[in-house]
Amino acid sequence: MSTVPEVVVTGLGATTPLGGDVAGTWRAALAGESGARPFENDWAERYDIAVNFGATLKVPAAQVLPRPELKRMDPSAQYAVIATREAWADAGSPEVDKDRLGAVVSSGIGGIWTTLDSWDTLREKGGRRVLPMTVPMLMPNSPVAYVSLELGARAGAHALVSACASGAEAIAYGVEMIRSGRADVVVAGGTEATIHPMPIAAFAASRTLSLRNDDPAGASRPYDVDRDGFVIGEGAGIVVLESAEHAAARGARVYARVAGLGLSADGYHITSPEPSGDGQIRAMRSALADSGVAAADVVHVNAHATSTVVGDLIEARSIRGVLGDDADHVALSATKSMTGHLLGGAGALETIFTVLALHERQAPPTINVDNPDPELVLDLVRGTPRALPDGQVAAINNSFGFGGHNVALVVTSV
Template sequence: MSRRLVITGLGATTPLGGDVPSTWDAALAGTAGAKTLQQDWVEKYQLPVTFAAEVAVEPAEVLARPETRRMDRSTQLGMVAAREAWADAGLQGAELDGERVGVSFATGIGGVWTLLDSWDTLREKGPRRVLPMTVPMLMPNGASGAISLELGAKAGARTAVSACASGVEALIMALDMLSTGDVDVVMAGGTEAAIHPLPLAAFANMQALSRRNDDPGAASRPYDVDRDGFVMGEGAGALVIETEEHARARGATIYAELAGGAVTSDAHHITAPDPDGLGATRALRRALASASASVQDVTHVNAHATSTPLGDVPEYTAMKAVFGNHLDEVCVSATKSQTGHLLGAAGAVESVLTVKALAERKAPVTINLDNQDPEIPLDVVAGSARDLDPGEQIGICSSFGFGGHNAVAAFRTV
């Protein structure tokens, strides 16, 4: 890395809050975002899982009505987060060269609501009733395209679609864009809005979702011996990343440095992770190498930690292989215990939380860890949030997805 890249703006809309301050406060307090779903389709389709983690603030409360009619819910959430991040970076109304501004915004599924609602319209009412905007609303790059229009970003509008690794992979794509020297600023992040009966039924039938219908708030239990699956969530996270030179020149506030990142693939199974965590191990090592960091520099990890019986152990195996005895000095937050699993937005929101942890020197809490699995002897931040030491340090955000995708981002304090 010849150019130092820094984070100057943060945005989010999550099950914990409608912006970064409310989400961060809730993450420190240990708030459970999952609740019983009230939609009539839950009973209509007799879904085996009746809860999820919906966003705390509906996008229709933030966006203008004409915008919501032209955007799928996933794009709406992405736009809310991106606008907050842009304003937080002090760039709202700024005169920038659009040819040096890029977008890297991810999703795991994209416009599933638009796709399936439009199919229902076609079957029930015929082709003339299908909205002309259906394709740009359902396409996975819808959020990236809409945000690039919003910002006048002409250096590229890229979209990572790598399942649950997408959000972190978008940051690494942004890192690549900025490293060329042709780009000064990138809006990076991820969004997802897939709390729909079809994905819920499909995930439930593959035994991926928790079945704790009687206690949704306690359903996501990373590292707990009684974990039985993840909780579906929705939301978006956004980070403004720019070269340090550009940020300093305009007097921007800097939260942290995006020091490095890496992407690998397991080539093992379409859904199951490599049981030995070999792909995740390579991603962790390469991310640290790209950040010119040693394992001793790492103090905090926001882990993927989905709360599935099979997924949590290989991630620990990878961390142990990379950090060795130093793993005892690394505090681990598993924030999906609070937010649920935001799929393609998970890594983006968790990166926002990692950056906040480094900037505030405070690691968010992991809830629902009543009986830690002895096969996963991590130092988990449980019970209450934990102070981080002063001084320069590295925070890691890891995301892994169906298809064997692994993405790791490394952030450094400033």
């Protein structure tokens, strides 16, 4: 009887509000830095938008990619390609049969810059001035298409869309590609480039964004009693997933295992999480069952925790509901307090943080929690990193999205 392949992480890549690569991003996260900053534009005044800040890229894509690549890719694809190149090099640029190499890169919203800029061009200058590359740039599978072209990946190129759970679901699908025997190596993750006046105005209208224009760095404050919404961010996170057998055969460095995955849907509301956390609980329990990991072995959780008034506590209660008394020894981190919310890129970046937390035995801090919510029933890592125990341990990364999407990934140490 054939066994299901074990899936390991052999490469990491990112471009984020904290750094232009994984090392810079992780270093800033451990230092408790914030990537939120005032916008250097007049959007708030020109368009009467209530929010005038966000977590923009630390290193703009224009400083990394040559002009011809910038011209033919939407920013969402640019970020994915930057992160992919780092992840692939970090994995040692593995020799792999291209028919056994897959790509799964998701975006929650897609090429919105291209869509809106092209509409402006059409209205102001007419149809003849719309760029012929507009559709390949705006389509939501554009990032994964460019990633697959970059690497020659022919086992499949997929772009799952599940709002803010998209990046984590992409990684889950990549794991399944390897487990099912379709691929030996999969490049997977998420990307988002929505710091544009229209989505900012829309999120502000829905009252989900923080309004702390006078204190951008302190605006994202998960689990604080004074939290008032999330900080919009941008960037990409990419991991190289590999069957353990393939990685061992080439002597690859392994960061961690992606041991379990759980997916569910709330079937409740287009934006609000189901109040009891039932869908989140089912996702986490499924991930633990899939991994064979006991609740007692979980030492760390990277929470979805966006800094919204309702959502943070629903997730906290869900984690407690899954882990029970074992939650008492879990170090909880809410890294969106530093990165902002990368939407479709969030779950992928937070998977990278989860992998590094186990690899380096350090749980990153949560910043801006001056007054912890008294209803928080978990041990939140505040201010400075916390050491994680040695030995075989596990962590959970949660990602949830508008539409009731729930994804939980269980990562284990090596």
